[in-house]
Amino acid sequence: xxxxxxxxxxxxxxxxxxxxxxxxxxxxxxxxxxxxxxxxxxxxxxxxxxxxxxxxxxxxxxxxxxxxxxxxxxxxxxxxxxxxxxxxxxxxxxxxxxxxxxxxxxxxxxxxxxxxxxxxxxxxxxxxxxxxxxxxxxxxxxxxxxxxxxxxxxxxxxxxxxxxxxxxxxxxxxxxxxxxxxxxxxxxxxxxxxxxxxx
Amino acid sequence: xxxxxxxxxxxxxxxxxxxxxxxxxxxxxxxxxxxxxxxxxxxxxxxxxxxxxxxxxxxxxxxxxxxxxxxxxxxxxxxxxxxxxxxxxxxxxxxxxxxxxxxxxxxxxxxxxxxxxxxxxxxxxxxxxxxxxxxxxxxxxxxxxxxxxxxxxxx
Numbered sequence: 226x227x228x229x230x231x232x233x234x235x236x237x238x239x240x241x242x243x244x245x246x247x248x249x250x251x252x253x254x255x256x257x258x259x260x261x262x263x264x265x266x267x268x269x270x271x272x273x274x275x276x277x278x279x280x281x282x283x284x285x286x287x288x289x290x291x292x293x294x295x296x297x298x299x300x301x302x303x304x305x306x307x308x309x310x311x312x313x314x315x316x317x318x319x320x321x322x323x324x325x326x327x328x329x330x331x332x333x334x335x336x337x338x339x340x341x342x343x344x345x346x347x348x349x350x351x352x353x354x355x356x357x358x359x360x361x362x363x364x365x366x367x368x369x370x371x372x373x374x375x376x377x378x379x380x381x382x383x384x385x386x387x388x389x390x391x392x393x394x395x396x397x398x399x400x401x402x403x404x405x406x407x408x409x410x411x412x413x414x415x416x417x418x419x420x421x422x423x424x
Numbered sequence: 425x426x427x428x429x430x431x432x433x434x435x436x437x438x439x440x441x442x443x444x445x446x447x448x449x450x451x452x453x454x455x456x457x458x459x460x461x462x463x464x465x466x467x468x469x470x471x472x473x474x475x476x477x478x479x480x481x482x483x484x485x486x487x488x489x490x491x492x493x494x495x496x497x498x499x500x501x502x503x504x505x506x507x508x509x510x511x512x513x514x515x516x517x518x519x520x521x522x523x524x525x526x527x528x529x530x531x532x533x534x535x536x537x538x539x540x541x542x543x544x545x546x547x548x549x550x551x552x553x554x555x556x557x558x559x560x561x562x563x564x565x566x567x568x569x570x571x572x573x574x575x576x577x578x579x
Contacts, residue, residue: 242489249485257477271478275485282489360468378434379469385436400427407430410465411458418464 230294237285245285248294249278255381256302262376263306264313265365273309277302293387300391303373310369356417363413371406378403429455433462 228236228244230251236244256277261270280301364372370392377388389399411418425448431437432445449456531539552558 245489249482253477253481254474257481258474261475262472267475267478270475271481274477274481275488278485279488279492282492356468357471357473360472364469364472375469379466380472385431397427400431403430404427407462407465410469411461414465414468417468418461 231290234281234285234288234294235290237282238288245282248281252295252298253278256298259299259376259381260302260306262364262380263303263369263373264309269309269313273302273305276305292390295381295383296387296390299377299381299383299387303377303391307369307373359414359417363410366413367406367409371402371409374399374402375406375410425452425455426458429458429462433459433466 228247230248233244233248237248253274257270257274260273260277261267264270264273277298281298364375367375374388374392377383377391383391385396385399389396392399392402394402425445428437428441428445432442437445449459
């Protein structure tokens, strides 16, 4: 039977390095994807994920299982991501809209091969890519706290209690935050929502 | 009711809340539309691709973890290192040994010669400092007094 996150962390605290490797294996992918969707840069996302795991490792001696491990892990990740987004906001504003789009920002590293396999037709493939770009841009345009809330809610499937602890707000404030975020997404993705309805 | 729409869409409402929402949806067309649109947004968000960690990620992290200094607990501060313990015990032994030795007041021949040579200087000093006729000499004249005397002579 697989050990729980808390048990693994307690084992790390007791000096078991192997348990840390198991935690890393369990959470590196969701963590990197969360950070990638927050900062929109693969290298930066991996650097931040490294920092999250190092902080977890450094805090092992003082670890007390007072909350779920994921709450703690994503709280560290969210704080780092929000700081990083705020730090780079002004740099991004300086980037010209005419600047060539990097492969990273345009799915160069994302799993797009399956689209090509499913839709050999080039036109259909372009439509798929445009859809994805629209979805990604809609998420990117959300204010960072709303974006973090949506990512934690939708992709990490954390409950309201956990997300509100991570974002340091009340559950009712979180529900309002998520509602506003979904309202914005609904407007931004209106053409796709409408086409989905017609289909 | 608005804040419960999302919870209803992703099935996170409690049973009572869910029934209440369903009752509301029967009479509220706007909320019904919103539920359908939020469902559509949820489906669209599922289309967002994922990335895989790079091959170097684990290697880099393992290296960083290995480079982390071992953390000592607070009581480890009291546990002395072997080098410090050895130095402290040697210092203690030296102190005990020196303390246990009888005091040695014997003088070497060279020390005695030195004392004899300096003795005459000490004797001269005693004689000069207590020499009575020296105290009867007039007090030394101050520079100001000399100036005043000269002026009065000129006048």
